Amino acid sequence: MHWIALRPTPDAPHVPPPPALVDALAAWAWHALQFTPLVAQVDGVLVLEVSSSERLFGGRHRLLQQLFKPNMPFAHTRCAQAATSLIAIGRLLATHPTLPPDALPLHTLACARPHAATLARLGLRTWGQLRALPRGGLVRRFGAELLDALDRAYGQAPEVYPWLTVPEVFDMPLELVASVEAAPALLFGARRLLAQLQLWLRARQQGVLALELRWDLDARRSNALHVDAHHSAGHGGRLLLRTAQPTQDMAHLERLLAEQLARVTLPAPVLYLHLRAVQTQAMAGDSASLLPDDVRQGDRLHQLLERLSARLGAQQVLRASLQASHQPEHMQHWHPATATATATATATATATDAGAGAGAGAGAGAGAARKTIFAIQSGAACARLVCANGLNDTQKVSLQRTGPGAPGACYPTWLLASPQRLGVLQGQPQYHGALTLLAGPQRIEAGWLQGDTDCALRDYFVARSPGAGLVWVYRDRLRQHGVPGPQGRDWYLHGLFA
Numbered sequence: 001m002h003w004i005a006l007r008p009t010p011d012a013p014h015v016p017p018p019p020a021l022v023d024a025l026a027a028w029a030w031h032a033l034q035f036t037p038l039v040a041q042v043d044g045v046l047v048l049e050v051s052s053s054e055r056l057f058g059g060r061h062r063l064l065q066q067l068f069k070p071n072m073p074f075a076h077t078r079c080a081q082a083a084t085s086l087i088a089i090g091r092l093l094a095t096h097p098t099l100p101p102d103a104l105p106l107h108t109l110a111c112a113r114p115h116a117a118t119l120a121r122l123g124l125r126t127w128g129q130l131r132a133l134p135r136g137g138l139v140r141r142f143g144a145e146l147l148d149a150l151d152r153a154y155g156q157a158p159e160v161y162p163w164l165t166v167p168e169v170f171d172m173p174l175e176l177v178a179s180v181e182a183a184p185a186l187l188f189g190a191r192r193l194l195a196q197l198q199l200w201l202r203a204r205q206q207g208v209l210a211l212e213l214r215w216d217l218d219a220r221r222s223n224a225l226h227v228d229a230h231h232s233a234g235h236g237g238r239l240l241l242r243t244a245q246p247t248q249d250m251a252h253l254e255r256l257l258a259e260q261l262a263r264v265t266l267p268a269p270v271l272y273l274h275l276r277a278v279q280t281q282a283m284a285g286d287s288a289s290l291l292p293d294d295v296r297q298g299d300r301l302h303q304l305l306e307r308l309s310a311r312l313g314a315q316q317v318l319r320a321s322l323q324a325s326h327q328p329e330h331m332q333h334w335h336p337a338t339a340t341a342t343a344t345a346t347a348t349a350t351a352t353d354a355g356a357g358a359g360a361g362a363g364a365g366a367g368a369a370r371k372t373i374f375a376i377q378s379g380a381a382c383a384r385l386v387c388a389n390g391l392n393d394t395q396k397v398s399l400q401r402t403g404p405g406a407p408g409a410c411y412p413t414w415l416l417a418s419p420q421r422l423g424v425l426q427g428q429p430q431y432h433g434a435l436t437l438l439a440g441p442q443r444i445e446a447g448w449l450q451g452d453t454d455c456a457l458r459d460y461f462v463a464r465s466p467g468a469g470l471v472w473v474y475r476d477r478l479r480q481h482g483v484p485g486p487q488g489r490d491w492y493l494h495g496l497f498a
Contacts, residue, residue, distance in 0.1 A: 001049060001051050001083055001084065001155075002049065002050055002051040002054070002060065002081065002083070003047055003048070003049050003050075003081065003082055003083070003084060003085040003087075003088045004047070004048050004050060004064075004067075004079055004080075004081050004088060005045050005046070005047050005079060005080045005081075005082075005085065005088035005089045005091070005092040006028055006032070006045065006046040006047075006048075006077060006078070006079050006092075007044070007045050007046070007077070007078055007079075007092055008024040008025065008028065008077050025041060025044075025046055026196075027195070027196045027199055028046050028077070029041065029046055029164045030166055030196070030199040030200050030202075030203045031067075031199045031202070031203070032046065032048045032067065033164070033165075033166055033203040034202050034203055035048070035050060035053050035057065035063060035066070035067060036048050036049060036050045036052070036053045037163065038050075038052075038163060039163060039164045040085075040161035040162065040163055040164060041164060042085060042089060042110075042161060043089060043110045045089050045092060045093075047085040047088060047089065047161075049085070050063060078092060078095075079092065080092035080097045081097070082101075083155060084152065084153055084154070084155050084159060085152075085159050085161075086109065086149065086152055086153035086159075087101050087104070087153055089108065090104040090105075090108035090109060090127070090153070091104070091108075093107070093108040094108050101127055101128070101153065101154065102126060102127055102128025102131070103126055103127075103128065104126060104127045105125060105126060106119055106124060106125060106126065106127065106130060109127060109149060109150075109153070110149070111145050111146045111148075111149040112130065112146060112149075115142050115146070118142075127150070127153070130146075130150065131150055131154070135147060166200060166203045166204050167200075169276070169277065170197055170200045170201075170275070170276060170277040171274065171275075171276040171277075172193050172196055172197070172274070172275050172276075173272060173273070173274050174189050174192060174193055174272065174273040174274070174275075175271065175272055176189050176270065176271055176272065176273065179218055179269035179270065179271055180266075180269060180270045181266060181269045181270075182266065183261045183262070183264035183265065183266050184258065184261050184262055186213075186215060186261055186270060186273065187254070187257060187258055187261060189273045190213055190254075190257055190273060190275065191254060193213075193273060193275035194250040194253060194254060194257075194275070195250065196275075197211070197250070197275060197277065198248055198250045200277070201248045201277075201280070202248060204280070205282060205283060206246065206280040206281060206282050206283055207245070207246025207247045207248050207280065207281055207282075207283040208243065208246060208247060208248070208253070208277050208279070208280050209242065209243055209245075209246050209278075209279040209280060209281055210240065210241065210242045210243070210277075210278040210279040211240075211241050211253070211275065211276065211277050211278055212238055212239070212240050212241075212274075212275070212276045212278050213238065213239045213241070213257065213273065213274070213275055214236055214237070214238045214273070214274040214275075214276070215236050215237055215238075215266075215270040215272065215273050215274070216236045216270065216271055216272040216273075216274075217236050217237070217266070217267065217268040217269070217270060217271075218268050218269045218270070218271050237264065237266070239257070239260050239261070239264070240278070241253065241256050241257060241260065241310075242279075242338055243256075243302070243306055243338070244302040244305070244306060244337075244338055245302055246280065246281040246282075246283050248283070249303075252303050252306075252307075255307055255310075256306060256307060256310045259307065259310035259311045260310055305317055305319075305337040305338060306338050308337075309336065309337060309338045314336040314338055315336065317336065317337045317338070318334040318335060318336060318337055319334070319335065319336075319337040320332045320333070320334055321333050321334075321335065325446060326444055326445075326446040327444065327446045327456050328411065328415055328444075328494065328495070329415065329417075329418075410439070410462065411472070411495070412470075412471075412472040412494075412495030412496055412497050412498075413495075413496070413497060413498040414495055414496040414497075414498060415472075415494065415495045416493065416494055416495060416496075419474070419492035419493065419494045420492060420493040420494075421490065421491070421492055421493075422435075422473065422491040422492060422493055424489065424490075424491055429463070429473060429491035431463075431465045431467075431468060431471060431473070431493055432465045432466060432467025432468045433465060433466035433467055434466070435463040435464065435465055435471070435473065436463060436464045437461045437462075437463050438461075438462045438463060438464055438470075439461065439462040440459065440460055440461030440462060441459035441460065441461055441475070442459070442460040442461070443458070443459050443460075444456060444457075444458050444460060444474075445457050445458075457476070457477040458474040458475065458476060458477060459474060459475045459477060460472060460473070460474040460494070461473050461474065461475070462497075468496065469496075469497065470496070470497035471493055471495070471496055471497070472493075472494050472495035472496070472497070473491055473492060473493050473494065474491070474492055474494055475490070475491055475492075476490045476491075476492060
């Protein structure tokens, strides 16, 4: 057996631990549970038995190195080691890591403290002197509890404790040292809570998908905005952070939190913080490779998208998802990029579509871009249409597509939110002049299962406008009241080629 005793501060054992020490012990317990399930709190000291875990972590020395990482958020932590937990605690409290058990002072044994005055009058100062007394007389004078503690300390009785476990839900409060009047300054206290969240996630082998930061306002004071704190978000406020993938990266969460807090105005000073893990998910262990790993530079794609969404707003960073529809206006749907991706292909398409969306925002505004721009497909067929005006009719026919998903399909880069009806002069559609049909018809028949209101019977053409360049128009094959006919008369503009 190999026991380790930990105490974050060197205070005397009989002094009630302050709240900060209690929080530090709880955080240490979560951290220690990564290495062994046998963790307990005894006499204000954290003890853990690691003999069964040493081989798993590469030996005792390697385990201790990982247990006492230099970047742990607790300073001035002392430890002692021994074959039993009580000897380890005694060495820790005696501030002597190698003192023999018989030489340990009696005040380091919790069961002997109630009898300290009597033992001192008897001239007993150490464990060895107490153990040398007759067992029967020791029980009659001081009770069986003291003798049982000596037996457990010297390995003559099993050591059984109520072992600590990680709580099912992470909800950690924090009392700030001083009231905070600016929201960005809350990040200092939130950083401590994030460090404890990381320990909790590691102990449970999970990653966080959503977390909530809440703060309580000091209703007795108000800042320069003269806002009634009693009517502000129920005496407090909250921020909800979501990630696309489960993570234990607190640096990334801290950056997201900083972006959110920069846009918050506090109506009154803040005294308390609360951090709660709203949604978590189990994380699989990383598989090591025999080959050298590629050197990674910068953030991952989902981390970049999350940071941009926190800075610009969730509705300003969107990704497209394909839909099971042949109608061009229903082929894809835009939703926030921070939402969980349903397929890898969708996430890959997002990076391409983001460039088109940014260009649209510059021309028509971010809100209009989300509704009017569809980068469905821009292949070699579209590139060939640039010079199609100089082709004869036979060559133009070769550009026609044969089906909605054919390799030669050509869709415009810019799709209007709703088709624009065109004027017709002597049977020829007009848009900044008479249109010259270059390729078509591309027939689309869809939506008939959903009823007449959503039915589409259209013949699409690629046309050239004297004033607008290449456009995408269609001739509606539906007569009045949704009845299909052999020849429609209405022409509509549905897209533009950039």
